[in-house]
Amino acid sequence: MTVFFQLMLTGLVTGSFLILATIGFSLTRRVEGFLNIAHPELLGVSAFTTWGLNVMLGWHIIPSAVVGIVFTAFVGLIIGRVVYDPIRTLGPAILLITSVGVHYVLGGSVDALVGTGIRSLDIPLAESYRFWGLRITNYQMLVVAFAALATISLALFLNKTPMGLAIRAMSANPELAASRGIDVKSTSRITWLISSGLAGLAGVMLAVVATLSTDIAFNQILQILAVAILAGLGSLYAVVAAGLIIGVAMDVSVFWIPAGYRPLVAFSVVILVLMFRPEGLAGKKSR
Amino acid sequence: MTIYSLILATLTFGAMFSVLTLSLNLQYARGGMINFGTVAYFAAGAYAYAIFTQEPPSGLDQYLFGFDMPWYVGFLAAGVASLLFALLTGWPTLRLRGEYLALTTFAFAEVFHSVLLNERRIGNGSVGLSNVERPDPTTLGIDDTLGYAFAAMALMLVTAFVFNRLLKSPFGRAIDAVHDDEMAAQAVGKDDARIRLQVFIISAIPIGFAGALYAMITTLVAPSMFTAQVTFFVWIALVLAGEKTIIGAILGAMALVLFQEVVKGFPFETVRAAQLASSGEEIVTGILFILVLRLRPWEKLAKRGSA
Numbered sequence: 001m002t003v004f005f006q007l008m009l010t011g012l013v014t015g016s017f018l019i020l021a022t023i024g025f026s027l028t029r030r031v032e033g034f035l036n037i038a039h040p041e042l043l044g045v046s047a048f049t050t051w052g053l054n055v056m057l058g059w060h061i062i063p064s065a066v067v068g069i070v071f072t073a074f075v076g077l078i079i080g081r082v083v084y085d086p087i088r089t090l091g092p093a094i095l096l097i098t099s100v101g102v103h104y105v106l107g108g109s110v111d112a113l114v115g116t117g118i119r120s121l122d123i124p125l126a127e128s129y130r131f132w133g134l135r136i137t138n139y140q141m142l143v144v145a146f147a148a149l150a151t152i153s154l155a156l157f158l159n160k161t162p163m164g165l166a167i168r169a170m171s172a173n174p175e176l177a178a179s180r181g182i183d184v185k186s187t188s189r190i191t192w193l194i195s196s197g198l199a200g201l202a203g204v205m206l207a208v209v210a211t212l213s214t215d216i217a218f219n220q221i222l223q224i225l226a227v228a229i230l231a232g233l234g235s236l237y238a239v240v241a242a243g244l245i246i247g248v249a250m251d252v253s254v255f256w257i258p259a260g261y262r263p264l265v266a267f268s269v270v271i272l273v274l275m276f277r278p279e280g281l282a283g284k285k286s287r
Numbered sequence: 288m289t290i291y292s293l294i295l296a297t298l299t300f301g302a303m304f305s306v307l308t309l310s311l312n313l314q315y316a317r318g319g320m321i322n323f324g325t326v327a328y329f330a331a332g333a334y335a336y337a338i339f340t341q342e343p344p345s346g347l348d349q350y351l352f353g354f355d356m357p358w359y360v361g362f363l364a365a366g367v368a369s370l371l372f373a374l375l376t377g378w379p380t381l382r383l384r385g386e387y388l389a390l391t392t393f394a395f396a397e398v399f400h401s402v403l404l405n406e407r408r409i410g411n412g413s414v415g416l417s418n419v420e421r422p423d424p425t426t427l428g429i430d431d432t433l434g435y436a437f438a439a440m441a442l443m444l445v446t447a448f449v450f451n452r453l454l455k456s457p458f459g460r461a462i463d464a465v466h467d468d469e470m471a472a473q474a475v476g477k478d479d480a481r482i483r484l485q486v487f488i489i490s491a492i493p494i495g496f497a498g499a500l501y502a503m504i505t506t507l508v509a510p511s512m513f514t515a516q517v518t519f520f521v522w523i524a525l526v527l528a529g530e531k532t533i534i535g536a537i538l539g540a541m542a543l544v545l546f547q548e549v550v551k552g553f554p555f556e557t558v559r560a561a562q563l564a565s566s567g568e569e570i571v572t573g574i575l576f577i578l579v580l581r582l583r584p585w586e587k588l589a590k591r592g593s594a
Contacts, residue, residue: 111569112562264405270390275380
């Protein structure tokens with residue numbers, strides 16, 4: 001039974017990481033109105049920027065991570081302004097297909113700059129803690145802490161600040177928001193910064209808990225899509241619930257079926273959701 | 288690498304991928320369906336061909352089925368497998384629209400890939416099935432690679448011809464009607480759900496045949512050959528040369544394969560240089576793709592031509 005609870009705990013950590021990786025994706029989807037297939041590549045951009053500063057230049061991990069996250073936020077902003085803004089009128093399908101092109105450009109750039117091979121950050125080895133026979137490392141706790149922190153600050157930002165309210169207004173009804181005097185351009189810019197910055201944070205967390213290879217970013221897309229679809233177009237809280245459900249379901253499934261099937265579990269959830277409840281957990285109809 | 292072999296490789300793989308872009312063209316440009324799981328139907332065809340033609344398992348083989356049938360049985364089985372998979376995936380999902388359909392088909396493809404990778408009883412798991420049986424063109428007195436180039440082009444031409452006839456028939460007009468105005472099509476008694484499913488299934492069959500051909504050419508089927516990158520490749524090929532026409536779908540695939548073959552055929556001194564070239568190829572492809580989607584040069588040309 002301890003094994004079962006251990007898997008459950010690991011699942012919660014996986015879920016926390018998925019929340020971090022998905023809230024940015026989900027925010028883009030709500031405000032900009034399309035699925036950004038290239039979003040996971042931003043995790044790779046951030047992870048490898050941090051790695052470059054930390055290992056190649058010998059910086060301490062904290063400044064490396066901060067620069068990595070800020071850099072990723074601006075990469076996301078520039079892509080949003082240069083690539084997506086001009087074609088927004090062509091509809092979500094074209095934006096979705098275009099993001100495949102962006103995925104190629106980002107993935108190719110990371111490949112060209114970094115090259116193949118397995119890498120890890122220059123940080124102390126993880127320390128393991130035991131609670132009631134369950135093990136958790138300090139880095140895993142860091143992931144959970146950052147996921148909680150990011151979610152709470154984003155919730156406060158979206159609910160309490162004028163800019164946050166503007167973002168929510170835009171996601172609910174862009175035309176109405178514009179006619180009520182909301183600056184659509186600057187709101188969209190802030191959204192790109194935040195969602196890409198969150199992808200950056202997720203990328204750093206990935207670099208901390210896992211070994212890095214250049215295809216790692218693309219491998220996340222499956223889980224991110226799974227969480228985003230399960231959450232639907234709903235609120236931040238739906239993303240949190242969906243992230244935890246998928247994380248726990250994937251890790252606990254190892255109790256009964258071979259570990260190779262973890263992604264399959266996530267995707268079976270997606271297929272079931274899309275077939276029986278396409279609007280997702282939150283229950284709002286898509287536009 | 289000589290020019291001759293470059294052209295031959297481009298024609299072979301270009302024609303083979305054209306079959307996929309032609310099918311996507313039918314699904315997307317005419318049917319309005321975004322299929323982001325194209326690779327699954329391709330893989331279904333390739334695996335069906337390999338399973339039907341290989342010998343029963345022996346020694347270290349972990350697969351369960353090998354029917355040792357002649358190649359044409361395997362080829363037909365590939366089409367049927369792709370059709371059945373399209374029926375299985377299309378029937379529950381086609382009521383979803385736009386991005387949701389894209390996601391479900393993507394999800395089905397990933398699940399299928401994961402099953403092929405993990406379930407060793409289908410095709411030896413990640414190792415795949417090697418030494419796939421294939422007809423030998425030299426018995427007809429044709430060079431081996433040349434023979435397969437002809438086979439690929441024949442498949443492409445037949446697919447293009449059949450699709451062309453189909454789109455000009457009353458059925459084709461019904462497809463366009465559903466695509467242009469669903470309500471009006473329903474009002475005159477066209478069952479839109481049924482038509483969409485029919486388009487989806489019909490266009491999956493040639494993808495299965497192309498999969499069988501791919502297995503014959505490479506004599507290998509393994510999960511690593513059937514990743515989402517294949518789907519993306521086909522989409523890019525389709526969009527590059529304009530997604531509305533049959534000739535565009537073919538030219539796009541040919542151009543993209545030629546580009547890849549040129550980069551692949553370049554004699555690189557080091558591994559790093561070859562890797563840089565392939566990443567550079569990815570970046571250039573991505574930028575071209577974004578530009579074509581944004582500037583829509585083919586539509587503008589077509590408009591200017593008709594004006």
